[in-house]
Amino acid sequence: xxxxxxxxxxxxxxxxxxxxxxxxxxxxxxxxxxxxxxxxxxxxxxxxxxxxxxxxxxxxxxxxxxxxxxxxxxxxxxxxxxxxxxxxxxxxxxxxxxxxxxxxxxxxxxxxxxxxxxxxxxxxxxxxxxxxxxxxxxxxxxxxxxxxxxxxxxxxxxxxxxxxxxxxxxxxxxxxxxxxxxxxxxxxxxxxxxxxxxxxxxxxxxxxxxxxxxxxxxxxxxxxxxxxxxxxxxxxxxxxxxxxxxxxxxxxxxxxxxxxxxxxxxxxxxxxxxxxxxxxxxxxxxxxxxxxxxxxxxxxxxxxxxxxxxxxxxxxxx
Amino acid sequence: xxxxxxxxxxxxxxxxxxxxxxxxxxxxxxxxxxxxxxxxxxxxxxxxxxxxxxxxxxxxxxxxxxxxxxxxxxxxxxxxxxxxxxxxxxxxxxxxxxxxxxxxxxxxxxxxxxxxxxxxxxxxxxxxxxxxxxxxxxxxxxxxxxxxxxxxxxxxxxxxxxxxxxxxxxxxxxxxxxxxxxxxxxxxxxxxxxxxxxxxxxxxxxxxxxxxxxxxxxxxxxxxxxxxxxxxxxxxxxxxxxxxxxxxxxxxxxxxxxxxxxxxxxxxxxxxxxxxxxxxxxxxxxxxxxxxxxxxxxxxxxxxxxxxxxxxxxxxxx
Numbered sequence: 031x032x033x034x035x036x037x038x039x040x041x042x043x044x045x046x047x048x049x050x051x052x053x054x055x056x057x058x059x060x061x062x063x064x065x066x067x068x069x070x071x072x073x074x075x076x077x078x079x080x081x082x083x084x085x086x087x088x089x090x091x092x093x094x095x096x097x098x099x100x101x102x103x104x105x106x107x108x109x110x111x112x113x114x115x116x117x118x119x120x121x122x123x124x125x126x127x128x129x130x131x132x133x134x135x136x137x138x139x140x141x142x143x144x145x146x147x148x149x150x151x152x153x154x155x156x157x158x159x160x161x162x163x164x165x166x167x168x169x170x171x172x173x174x175x176x177x178x179x180x181x182x183x184x185x186x187x188x189x190x191x192x193x194x195x196x197x198x199x200x201x202x203x204x205x206x207x208x209x210x211x212x213x214x215x216x217x218x219x220x221x222x223x224x225x226x227x228x229x230x231x232x233x234x235x236x237x238x239x240x241x242x243x244x245x246x247x248x249x250x251x252x253x254x255x256x257x258x259x260x261x262x263x264x265x266x267x268x269x270x271x272x273x274x275x276x277x278x279x280x281x282x283x284x285x286x287x288x289x290x291x292x293x294x295x296x297x298x299x300x301x302x303x304x305x306x307x308x309x310x311x312x313x314x315x316x317x318x319x320x321x322x323x324x325x326x327x328x329x330x331x332x333x334x335x336x337x338x339x340x341x342x343x344x345x346x347x348x
Numbered sequence: 349x350x351x352x353x354x355x356x357x358x359x360x361x362x363x364x365x366x367x368x369x370x371x372x373x374x375x376x377x378x379x380x381x382x383x384x385x386x387x388x389x390x391x392x393x394x395x396x397x398x399x400x401x402x403x404x405x406x407x408x409x410x411x412x413x414x415x416x417x418x419x420x421x422x423x424x425x426x427x428x429x430x431x432x433x434x435x436x437x438x439x440x441x442x443x444x445x446x447x448x449x450x451x452x453x454x455x456x457x458x459x460x461x462x463x464x465x466x467x468x469x470x471x472x473x474x475x476x477x478x479x480x481x482x483x484x485x486x487x488x489x490x491x492x493x494x495x496x497x498x499x500x501x502x503x504x505x506x507x508x509x510x511x512x513x514x515x516x517x518x519x520x521x522x523x524x525x526x527x528x529x530x531x532x533x534x535x536x537x538x539x540x541x542x543x544x545x546x547x548x549x550x551x552x553x554x555x556x557x558x559x560x561x562x563x564x565x566x567x568x569x570x571x572x573x574x575x576x577x578x579x580x581x582x583x584x585x586x587x588x589x590x591x592x593x594x595x596x597x598x599x600x601x602x603x604x605x606x607x608x609x610x611x612x613x614x615x616x617x618x619x620x621x622x623x624x625x626x627x628x629x630x631x632x633x634x635x636x637x638x639x640x641x642x643x644x645x646x647x648x649x650x651x652x653x654x655x656x657x658x659x660x661x662x663x664x665x666x
Contacts, residue, residue: 046420048419048420101366102364102366102416102586103587104588104590105587124460124461125443125456125459125460125462127442127443127444127588130456133460134456134459134460135457136456137456138443138448138453138454138455138456139454141442141443141452142442142451142452142589143442143588143589144443146589146590146591150590268420269420269421269422269423270422270445270460270464271422271460271461271464272422272423272464272468273464
């Protein structure tokens with residue numbers, strides 16, 4: 031990450047882990063922060079990222095790919111935010127207590143608990159992430175959330191019609207509500223998969239900027255650098271089935287797919303910035319896409335709501 | 349219960365409790381079994397109920413009103429069955445990981461995890477209970493389950509159109525699949541509520557026997573004897589909202605409603621049997637409804653599947 035000039039990373043610290051298991055992952059990260067304080071530090075705010083950059087380190091932002099860490103307890107939203115969580119997906123491929131994932135046959139939208147939890151996430155500053163959610167749930171989340179949401183890692187379905195990629199309807203609604211899209215470099219989300227070219231990717235970014243605005247897109251690499259295949263099985267299977275589910279893969283290609291040769295690890299990021307400029311973006315626009323947009327989003331959305339509109343608990347109990 | 353001649357009770361030992369909290373409730377019950385072995389004993393099988401009856405005691409059958417005790421872990425199905433759980437509702441008013449509850453606006457049916465969990469419940473002998481579920485999820489569970497399911501406590505919606513009561517379509521599908529309906533004595537499920545008469549109730553039982561067969565109905569009293577109002581708040585609110593949800597009640601009537609004067613506690617059960625005979629049931633039919641049907645259902649459905657059709661795990665992994 032240092033060789034690639036990476037100032038900040040949104041790290042998945044939980045897929046299907048429950049609260050206690052997530053806390054164990056956090057203590058593992060806290061030990062890394064202590065042992066490798068010359069290289070990494072935890073970020074709770076946008077300013078922490080500025081501090082990491084000024085001191086030549088990479089800021090680590092905690093995120094959850096499912097709502098499993100809050101279990102069935104809305105009170106844990108505030109607790110995980112205090113511990114550093116800044117993104118939480120409302121569903122991951124399957125139905126959750128809150129919303130529907132993109133692999134379910136049908137999508138009834140946000141659940142009763144989902145609406146309550148989004149309001150609570152808004153209150154404390156935990157960003158709603160709908161990367162693996164189904165379309166109607168995503169549109170519901172955009173409509174119900176008082177603050178902008180994010181789709182941290184996905185691409186337009188028009189470019190590559192994978193189940194995880196997003197329709198123009200969703201991307202337009204995301205943009206209109208002030209949300210952010212992180213463009214994914216996971217081969218299953220790329221046109222031509224591992225054979226996708228840098229030019230094809232950057233042309234897609236240009237078309238997405240036209241659709242959403244150049245201020246509302248960034249990178250959401252979905253990079254699984256140096257992770258064993260057991261991680262991808264955990265992502266897909268968790269503990270919800272006793273069979274194997276291959277998700278975006280298949281029985282004959284169950285592991286991580288090969289990355290395209292122009293994006294193999296974190297050191298490839300400068301080359302991606304070059305590709306954006308070659309696709310017609312100005313230096314300022316490329317800087318926005320490579321990080322400035324996310325930084326401004328973090329500044330606005332990682333802290334509590336400044337006013338007291340959501341202090342509904344005392345009102346409802348009064 | 350002894351004064352009412354109650355041989356067996358299906359006791360709710362978890363609403364929104366997670367696995368660890370459920371185990372704590374089980375250890376509380378185990379202590380009661382030890383301290384009051386002259387009055388109660390745990391039932392794992394139908395024969396345990398025959399033994400309780402022969403020794404003048406009441407058998408306690410553990411049940412869960414939500415799937416919260418298995419959290420997001422299909423492996424816990426077998427574990428809770430080993431600990432004595434014999435009924436588990438797939439959803440309770442709200443959307444769960446498995447199915448939809450009757451208070452959600454829409455019902456997409458069983459989820460991906462729901463189908464896996466029903467298969468696993470079938471394998472070990474944990475009965476699917478859809479008392480608080482929405483209609484489509486209930487029909488899905490009936491269709492997907494290899495073994496009969498139960499609606500342990502609800503009445504026909506045609507008699508009293510409460511959200512918790514069931515349509516004729518659901519009741520017919522339940523009967524055709526060999527399932528059981530437990531008729532509820534909770535005032536919110538009764539025509540005229542607390543003012544419901546014994547004759548009105550028993551006439552409803554007669555009509556339900558015509559619809560479903562006299563062999564597939566029993567009592568599912570939903571009785572909350574000597575419980576404080578905090579229990580009804582825990583049922584309704586759990587930890588899914590920071591507001592108060594009144595469920596079947598209302599802000600002005602938040603607690604338990606009054607029972608009808610002919611069914612105030614367990615001692616009222618013999619009078620209910622009299623009422624059934626006065627409504628035209630024979631002694632044998634009244635006995636079936638008062639307990640024999642449930643006993644035969646337990647005999648068939650509390651143990652593992654006798655054949656190995658569901659040994660899919662090793663096959664899928666081979």
